[in-house]
Amino acid sequence: MQEEHFTSIVKAKAAKQITPFQTYRQNSVAANTDAVLMYLDMNSFFASCEQQANPELRGRAIGVTTHNSPYSCVIAPSVEAKKMGVKTGMRLNEAKTFCPNIIQVLTHPPYYRRVHVDIMKILHKYCDDVLAKSIDEAVANFSSYRLVYDDFLSVARQIKEDIAAKYDYLRCSIGIAPNTFLAKLGTELQKPDGLIQINPDNIDGYLARLQLQDLPGIASRNARRLQMIGIKNPLEMRHASEALLRKAFGGVVGNYWHRRLNFGEVDQYSNGMNRTMSATRTVSREQRESKQTLDSLLISLCTKLEQRMVKMDVFCKEASFFIKYRDNTSWETKVRFAQPVQDAMELRRYLLNMIQEQEHTTGKVMFNDNTRNMGVGVQGFILGSTLQYSLFDNRIQMDKVRKVMYSLKDKYEQKNIVRKGAELLNPHVMRDAIGFGSVKDMVVIRDEDGDGEVVRNQYLLEDEDD
Numbered sequence: 001m002q003e004e005h006f007t008s009i010v011k012a013k014a015a016k017q018i019t020p021f022q023t024y025r026q027n028s029v030a031a032n033t034d035a036v037l038m039y040l041d042m043n044s045f046f047a048s049c050e051q052q053a054n055p056e057l058r059g060r061a062i063g064v065t066t067h068n069s070p071y072s073c074v075i076a077p078s079v080e081a082k083k084m085g086v087k088t089g090m091r092l093n094e095a096k097t098f099c100p101n102i103i104q105v106l107t108h109p110p111y112y113r114r115v116h117v118d119i120m121k122i123l124h125k126y127c128d129d130v131l132a133k134s135i136d137e138a139v140a141n142f143s144s145y146r147l148v149y150d151d152f153l154s155v156a157r158q159i160k161e162d163i164a165a166k167y168d169y170l171r172c173s174i175g176i177a178p179n180t181f182l183a184k185l186g187t188e189l190q191k192p193d194g195l196i197q198i199n200p201d202n203i204d205g206y207l208a209r210l211q212l213q214d215l216p217g218i219a220s221r222n223a224r225r226l227q228m229i230g231i232k233n234p235l236e237m238r239h240a241s242e243a244l245l246r247k248a249f250g251g252v253v254g255n256y257w258h259r260r261l262n263f264g265e266v267d268q269y270s271n272g273m274n275r276t277m278s279a280t281r282t283v284s285r286e287q288r289e290s291k292q293t294l295d296s297l298l299i300s301l302c303t304k305l306e307q308r309m310v311k312m313d314v315f316c317k318e319a320s321f322f323i324k325y326r327d328n329t330s331w332e333t334k335v336r337f338a339q340p341v342q343d344a345m346e347l348r349r350y351l352l353n354m355i356q357e358q359e360h361t362t363g364k365v366m367f368n369d370n371t372r373n374m375g376v377g378v379q380g381f382i383l384g385s386t387l388q389y390s391l392f393d394n395r396i397q398m399d400k401v402r403k404v405m406y407s408l409k410d411k412y413e414q415k416n417i418v419r420k421g422a423e424l425l426n427p428h429v430m431r432d433a434i435g436f437g438s439v440k441d442m443v444v445i446r447d448e449d450g451d452g453e454v455v456r457n458q459y460l461l462e463d464e465d466d
């Protein structure tokens, strides 16, 4: 009784303190067996979705294809078709030699996205730190929830139950481990409907059952190179020295593999920190006629990137800009900042400097009525929490204000109650510039009103029209 009460207090506290993206654990060289990563992989996702939506297909061998042709690729065989030997990527005519009764079903991407969003919502019920790796895979970092839950296996079972309650035909495999790679490996060990926790006590037992190519990311070429230097299986690979693995992989990749198998972390940001974020826009005829509109467009692109960086609590060290014209000429430039940047107007200032420099040397106006499209990219991210604020004290206040502004925007239904002066320059351009994102934006979709109907993308300043 007492204990239960305590747990609920801790849970309430943790829920308050932890906000999306702030709890991301950094990659770590050192082994950290206290970390808790949970990887979820939907089994035969597209095919199971089709069987979910159409009960007549359940229990039958089906092959999901994008085209209605006998030679189109099976992008997803059902569990039943897999059992008959059908593999992902096989052409339908070839699949029929293994499985003559295979039923061809065309894809329904909007339904898959709907299911993806619902599964992400379920994960978000248990953890704020969830990252979609693809439409049917996600990883949740439970490291800061060790006081909240005392048994992560039962959390995983609960997640499976929640998914089954919403979509009774869908199954998933869940892996739990101290790093992302081993958690993913856990999902590979038991399919369908698996649940495996890998820890320092049982890891060698699991690895001993596997071939090198069973490790996600080890293809035949790598396997051959490992075998050439005497590493014959994953167990030997785990206990090989870093130096030997460096030799096998030809450099730092070897160090990464050593850490993956020895409870370090190298994959925490593979879908986040290493990437480039970019925003591009095609210019309409009316827009290209006004230099001020083109400048507003640049502001909106910078603002879009600022929103994403604030949400992820990152700053960038580099930015790039390109502009293309209707006569197929183009210009691009790259700028590296003295200090990491997050602010849209600062980003714009840097880019405008480069643009003006170019105008000065060529004598040509860059924002002209021949403009077709333009784009801004940012890269070289560093975490806001690791920034050395002492290096630029005068900016602390600005960074704080920006954070508060976005948290206010999130609070209100009408996202434009709070707006920066810069956004008011040309509001319709701003609105136009922000579209629906890809899976990486859908990561943070959260249903705040709880009615389960409205799906919002947190990166959006405004609600979508459609």
Ligand SMILES: [Mg+2]
Residues within 6 Å of the ligand: 041, 042, 043, 044, 045, 136
């Ligand atoms: Mg899958």
